[in-house]
Amino acid sequence: MSEFHRLLIEQLNIEPWRIPVVVLSGIGAYCGFLLLVKLFGVRVLAKMTAFDAVVIVMYGAVAGRVIIGHPPTLAAGIVGLLTLMLIEAVFGEVRKIAGVRRAFDSRPQVVFVHGKIIEEQLRKTHLxxxxxxxxxxxxxxxxxxxxxCIILEPTGDLSVFREGQPIDPNLLRGVAGVDLLYP
Incomplete structure (x- = not known):
């Protein structure tokens, strides 16, 4: 076997013992990211500034390196990506269970009401x-x-409502701080 073929196989292949390591690293990175988003708020994922984008790219680089391990190979990358996709699919199904959804999804939050910023909510939501x-x-x-009012949505988006326009109470169901709208 030529040196080229040996190097090609080395770069494309993965030793069988590394597969569970890559899978566990992928699960750990995924769970770690969920925890960090929970701690720092969904704001880090929405309408990013240039600084936020740099942090997210750096996270991806670090997570990718951790998941794939050393030496990085195409097979390790595919196993890592497959693991992340499967975790996302499983997590998507599990989130359909109401109790689990409440544990992981943040509630919409009123952060501004009748012309005034709610400072405490800004601190809590990292806005x-x-x-x-x-x-x-x-x-x-x-x-x-x-x-x-302005509501921080679970996606990190901000919904803005003009003064003088009635808001359907069904739209406000489950929104934290909605009582501030009605003094």
Missing amino acids: SKSDVRLAIRRASIPSFEQVQ
Whole structure:
């Protein structure tokens, strides 16, 4: 066998003992990422600044390196990706169970009401005042006083409601802090 063929096989192959290591590393990285998102809030995943994007790319690089291990091979990469895809599929099915969904998904949160930022909610949700101002500008609302409320959604998006427009109570079901809307 030529040196080229030996190197090619070495780069494409994976030793059988490494397969469970890659799978367990993938599961660990996935669970670690879920924990970090839970600790730091969904805001880290939505409407990213350049700094946020750098952090996410760095996380991906670190996680990829941890999952694939040394030496990185195509087979290890495929096993790692397959593991992550399977975990995501299983987790997607498990999340359909109400108790599990509540444990992992954050509730929508009122962060701004009747022209005023709710400072405590900003701290809890890891939002900044500039995030709130950006959401108001994107909604083409020219002043704080014209905002009835802003809700941080579980996706990290901000929903903005104008003052003077009635909000269907069904839209507010399950929203934390909704009582602040009705003094």
